[in-house]
Amino acid sequence: MSILEIRNVSKRFSGLKALDDVNISVAQGSVHAIIGPNGAGKSTLLNCLVGKLVPDSGAVTFKEQSLLGVKAYRINQMGVARVFQTPEIFFDLTVLENVLIPLFAKRDGSFRMHAYETVENEAQIVEEAETLLRDVNMADKRHMHSASLSRGDKRRLELAMCLSQRPELLLLDEPTAGMARADTNNTIELLRQIRDRRKNITMVIIEHDMHVVFSLADRITVMAQGTALVEDVPDKIKGHPKVQEAYLGGH
Amino acid sequence: MLGLNRRDTWFLLIVVALTLLTPFLLQPFAEDSALAQFNAGYPDLMQRIAIYGIFAMGFNILFGLTGYLSFGHAAFLGVGSYSAVWMFKLLSMNVLPALILAVAIAGLMALLIGVISLRRSGIYFAILTLAFAQMAYNLAYSVLTPLTNGETGLQITLSDPRILDAAATDSLPVPSLFGLEMNDAAQVEVLGRVFTFSVGYYFCAVIAILAFYVSMRIFRSPFGLMLRAVKTNQTRMSYTGLNARPYTLAAFVISGMYAGLAGGLLAAMDPLAGPERMQWTASGEVVLMTILGGAGTLLGPVLGAGVIKYFENIFSKINENVLHEWFGALPGWLETPIVGLIDPFVGEGWHLTLGALFMLVMIFLPGGLMEGGRRIAAAWRRRRARRQDGGSGSTAPAE
Structure with missing residues (x-):
């Protein structure tokens, strides 16, 4: 069953065709990778999924609900979480506070003014946050200032923040960008654990690193020049002539 | 206690003790000493420190927590004062209804201005609030003369x-709290020194303590955490399912209500409200107070308010004659240049001293005076730890 449907999506930026009639269907519980060279339109497509951009034409539906024109925070409330290429965390706060915020958001919705409560008295939420930090091996860093974390740890923290909301669809924009090989492998392992522990979670990964893609993906869509060239399982994608052409210029 | 953990309860108790002992703390020098000039334990100044402390505390809920810099908060201060005076004129000289109306009207005005201004952030938000405050000033100065007496x-x-x-009555009545007049004061002699305890100051002090407690609860609440999230990363906030606008609006309205309360208290201490209270310089002053003390800290803005009001009242009173008295013992060739050097920084030039202090704090302590306090505490802890290490090292057995 499909959880995310992208149908005939096109987007132009003053004459430049960033997306041209893109069609992608993501099955529930799968890991779907979107790959392609620079300028293929991957990030534009991702921005159309999270409400940052509105396509000129076409439809994007999540669980049969349209995402077009819906604000980012509403899309998140529907069950879509996003991991950014450069980790977007609350840099002035501690690691624990970073995870507490999405947990409060999940419990309270987009706004609730509970000025009479204290954070530390919310034992259940604090316990849940600490469990999540243990899941991503960051329990011992919970009182650290998040700005002082390494890039790999920032990524782990961002993942913990996204997972705290129990999303049904997790969008990952180059989750290993700028990471050393060891950190990349750790992130792959962490994503595998997440997939194994949360059977219902669907992941869409936009990634350049083929090692990451072939380690995780159930299906792969290859994009080039704003179009979806081919979609298939990893083994078939590897030797596909269109993929060779897109990446290696036909050589 | 009171929904606070042990550490915060102690913190609150220390603040309460310092506030209640202010008449002693601000009067450290004997009246006949040369340094008596620096005493500040008189009711008017203490009331101003408490009132502007409330103003800065409220401003800090907006600026310190969310990072939204308003240059128009004096409008709420002024509206609070006008509302309170109208209550004195129409209903009663009791300060409670006056303060309730001051807070309510300032809150409503903040809601109206906030809904419009918070559509933008950064410099655009600051300019929008400044524009609203200047409009309020001009309304009070001329357009709404029947309401404000121009x-x-x-x-x-x-x-x-x-x-x-x-x-x-034959004479003008005085604001009071169920018969307890705000300008009543008692002079008490302790160890040969005279201290003044005024009803007005203690009323302001109790309100300031309550305001501080509310501010503390906001800082420690999930709501306060969300406000800090707004300041830190609004992109992540929206991708976390949170709409920043209601949070910033709530913070804006609360800080407007604090400003209204401060304005109401100013009128309660002296039942007069003029348009100058809404001028942009007053809006700038609360920004200085908050940054000087330490934006985003609980106590910093109150400290900043205290320092600025102290400078305003004490340094502005020092003139050339006082300086000559101080340095009279020096030979004439040295006394004259020293007095000439200091003179521009006191009296009417006290703003120069404040400006120099502000620059020094911003350059060396960007986190304000509170950061200075933290650095001193950290240095003291390091020194103590080194001393303990040295001590234990000397007695440690050789391997």
């Missing part, structure tokens, strides 16, 4: 209806 300012008169204060 340039002269709104004040109470013998002919005011005051429907709850039935008995007519």
